[in-house]
Amino acid sequence: MPRFNRKDQHILIGLKQKRGLADFSDIHFIHNCLPERDLNEVNLKTRLHGVDLGSPFFINALTGGTPLAGRINAALALAARECNLPMALGSQAIALENPAAVNSFRIVRKINPKGILWANLGSYATLEMARRAVEMIDAAALQIHLNVPQELAMKEGDRCFRGALERIGRIAGALSKPVVVKEVGFGIAREQALLLLEAGVAAIDVGGRGGTNFLALENRRSRRILSREILSWGIPTAISLIEVLDAVKGEAGVIAGGGMCSSYNIARALALGADAVGLAGYPLQLILRKGPRALIRAIGKLEEELRLLMLMTGSSSLPELRRVPLVITGFTREWMESRQIKLPESR
Numbered sequence: 001m002p003r004f005n006r007k008d009q010h011i012l013i014g015l016k017q018k019r020g021l022a023d024f025s026d027i028h029f030i031h032n033c034l035p036e037r038d039l040n041e042v043n044l045k046t047r048l049h050g051v052d053l054g055s056p057f058f059i060n061a062l063t064g065g066t067p068l069a070g071r072i073n074a075a076l077a078l079a080a081r082e083c084n085l086p087m088a089l090g091s092q093a094i095a096l097e098n099p100a101a102v103n104s105f106r107i108v109r110k111i112n113p114k115g116i117l118w119a120n121l122g123s124y125a126t127l128e129m130a131r132r133a134v135e136m137i138d139a140a141a142l143q144i145h146l147n148v149p150q151e152l153a154m155k156e157g158d159r160c161f162r163g164a165l166e167r168i169g170r171i172a173g174a175l176s177k178p179v180v181v182k183e184v185g186f187g188i189a190r191e192q193a194l195l196l197l198e199a200g201v202a203a204i205d206v207g208g209r210g211g212t213n214f215l216a217l218e219n220r221r222s223r224r225i226l227s228r229e230i231l232s233w234g235i236p237t238a239i240s241l242i243e244v245l246d247a248v249k250g251e252a253g254v255i256a257g258g259g260m261c262s263s264y265n266i267a268r269a270l271a272l273g274a275d276a277v278g279l280a281g282y283p284l285q286l287i288l289r290k291g292p293r294a295l296i297r298a299i300g301k302l303e304e305e306l307r308l309l310m311l312m313t314g315s316s317s318l319p320e321l322r323r324v325p326l327v328i329t330g331f332t333r334e335w336m337e338s339r340q341i342k343l344p345e346s347r
């Protein structure tokens, strides 16, 4: 199936999917009744790829390449500009193959001339493709996505996954911009995070299970070829975050992605040690159902609630939030014990 049809089908089927929420219910804050902080001084500043950001949120890779995708990108770009958030674009492979698709990506730069934009390609990308994708939108970084289960669930998807790590290493070593590797909803484990770190990536977006489910989505598109229990494949976002943080130990940025749309979960992810939080399915559904103003309001609410939660833990900055005590229970605790992962004292 041509990429054009697939892109729009992802959006339309994704819109019908019940929106998933990452499960952080095993991560507990401890209320601080003497925070000794002023809400007006609580700031959400973070640093990613060597760049200071006013807030830890960003709009994660979604789309591009078709007229519908171009209109969605324009609406997302407007919201990103108003909220001063970085925005990653959907895979640009389609525009590298077909110049007619370029405008559906460049529109984002037109609407947000000074914004932070991130380019996006799959792990099939060569250095030459990476350079062209970055140049197309004057990107500050390149995301490379990993999506093996999705490809396997697509009738027309890839079947050979050799050479990805080597290509990532080559791009990370030679591209003049930071390279971020991301999953699209199946999570990243400690072992592969270590390989990516060695390959020289600047950050890892865990893209864990809980939000957009590409196995369910592709199953629907290809009229159900996989059995039900396989559809819940993947590492949940909170657990993948703990795995990747344990591997990376501060040597690369770590991004929480996959079903992130509640301020409480975002606060928990940041307290565990995430440097930033990527939102994809949530902004897409808001844009399609209610428009960019609704997304701007939703981001404002997330930021406001995050500040309240931080104050209630006695933190006025993200580095302080990372030092608050956490209690980890249930399945997440068992997973950590089984994998011999300890949450570091200072995260």
Ligand SMILES: Cc1cc2nc3c(=O)[nH]c(=O)nc-3n(C[C@H](O)[C@H](O)[C@H](O)COP(=O)(O)O)c2cc1C
Binding pocket: 010, 011, 014, 060, 061, 062, 063, 089, 090, 091, 120, 143, 144, 145, 182, 183, 184, 185, 207, 208, 210, 211, 212, 257, 258, 259, 260, 278, 279, 280, 281, 282, 284
């Ligand atoms: C319709 C749709 C299209 C997507 N296209 C891309 C893409 O082109 N490149 C990519 O890296 N991720 C893509 N993603 C994955 C998201 O960036 C994100 O990693 C994933 O959806 C998990 O986050 P979420 O649960 O917040 O949606 C797409 C997601 C959706 C919903």
